[in-house]
Amino acid sequence: MNIPKYDLLANTDSTLFKFESNGTSGEISKGIAYTATKNERLYNLGFGDLIFDPIINGYIIDDLVVSDNGDRNTVLATVVKSAYTFSEKYPDRNVFIRGSTKARTRLYRRAMSLNLQELLETFHIFGAMEDETGGVFDVPFDPNGDFYGFIIKRK
Amino acid sequence: MKIQIKNTVVNNNRAKVNSTVKVDKKLDTIKNIKFTSNKPEEINKLEFKLSFK
Numbered sequence: 001m002n003i004p005k006y007d008l009l010a011n012t013d014s015t016l017f018k019f020e021s022n023g024t025s026g027e028i029s030k031g032i033a034y035t036a037t038k039n040e041r042l043y044n045l046g047f048g049d050l051i052f053d054p055i056i057n058g059y060i061i062d063d064l065v066v067s068d069n070g071d072r073n074t075v076l077a078t079v080v081k082s083a084y085t086f087s088e089k090y091p092d093r094n095v096f097i098r099g100s101t102k103a104r105t106r107l108y109r110r111a112m113s114l115n116l117q118e119l120l121e122t123f124h125i126f127g128a129m130e131d132e133t134g135g136v137f138d139v140p141f142d143p144n145g146d147f148y149g150f151i152i153k154r155k
Numbered sequence: 156m157k158i159q160i161k162n163t164v165v166n167n168n169r170a171k172v173n174s175t176v177k178v179d180k181k182l183d184t185i186k187n188i189k190f191t192s193n194k195p196e197e198i199n200k201l202e203f204k205l206s207f208k
Contacts (some may be wrong), residue, residue, distance in 0.1 A: 004170035011182035018182060022169050033188050035195055039203045046190050062191045074170045085176050094205075100192040124208065135202040155206060 001118055003077035008032075010082075014089045017051055017082045024136065025068030031061045031084045037096065043086075044096050047079050063100040067097075076111050084122065088152040091108070096128070098149030105149060113143035114149065124153040 006019040017032040031050030034043045044066055048063035069075075083095055099105035112119060119125060126138035127147035 002172055005174040006170050007174045008176040009179035009182060010176055011185070012178055012180060016182050016185060016188065017176075018179070020169065031188070033190075035188075037195075037203075038199050039205070042203060042205070044195055044198050046195065048190070056189070058188075059185050060189045063194065064191045071170070078170075078174065081174060081176070096198065098194065098198070100190075100194050120186055124207065125161060126205075131204070133202075135204050137204045138207060151205070 001077055001080060001115060004074050005078040005081050006074060006115075008078065008082055010085065013059070013141075014086050017085075019078055021067065021069050021071055021075055023071040025067065025069045028063070028067055028069055030078075031059070032079055033061060034086050034093075034095065041092060042095055042096050043090075043093050044098075045079070045083065048106070052104075073111075076108075080115075080119075083152065087123070091154040094151050094153045096149055096151055098128070105147065108145060109143070109145070109149065112141070114144065115134075116141075119152075122155060124155060126151045 009018045015034045019030050021028045022029050029050040032047040034045055036043055046061055046063050048061045049065045051060050051062050053060050097108055099108055125141040127141050127145050128136050128149040128151055129139055130136055130148050136148060
């Protein structure tokens with residue numbers, strides 16, 4: 001992807017990534033985590049500010065924060081790069097993507113649409129829709145679709 | 156109280172098209188990371204019916 005990205009640090013099993021966002025508000029540590037779901041081949045992608053919480057004496061990812069650091073496209077391109085790394089290591093694991101808000105889910109759809117040709121060289125991309133029973137099923141990705149989330153599957 | 160890790164040094168030159176991915180074993184110490192949203196819990200309540208057609 002011909003968009004500048006930040007260097008990533010990864011844990012040994014490539015399920016947790018860290019990078020530094022450098023923008024108008026300074027440098028902010030970001031975390032990206034691929035966490036298992038009850039569907040054994042589906043992993044949830046979550047990202048946000050990586051924060052140390054002394055109450056739990058551990059790190060959390062604040063996926064609701066609005067950093068407003070002026071580097072949104074760079075941050076998104078960096079998250080996508082982590083998806084390439086994760087899916088290269090685990091080609092049988094599919095990745096579920098949904099924003100922590102509806103606006104963010106729409107932002108991710110626009111970002112994928114703008115880079116669709118390149119993404120399709122590596123991934124199958126599906127939209128996720130809810131059915132009347134609360135289940136989620138996949139449909140072909142539509143750049144204009146209103147989706148619950150997205151699923152990417154390594155080709 | 157949560158501590159956002161934020162410095163005042165701005166270095167926009169660090170973003171590049173060919174960025175790197177390096178293993179940092181210190182990250183291995185972070186287990187079962189939590190999120191501020193309840194999105195993971197919501198997702199785990201869902202029944203996925205995936206066909207990938």
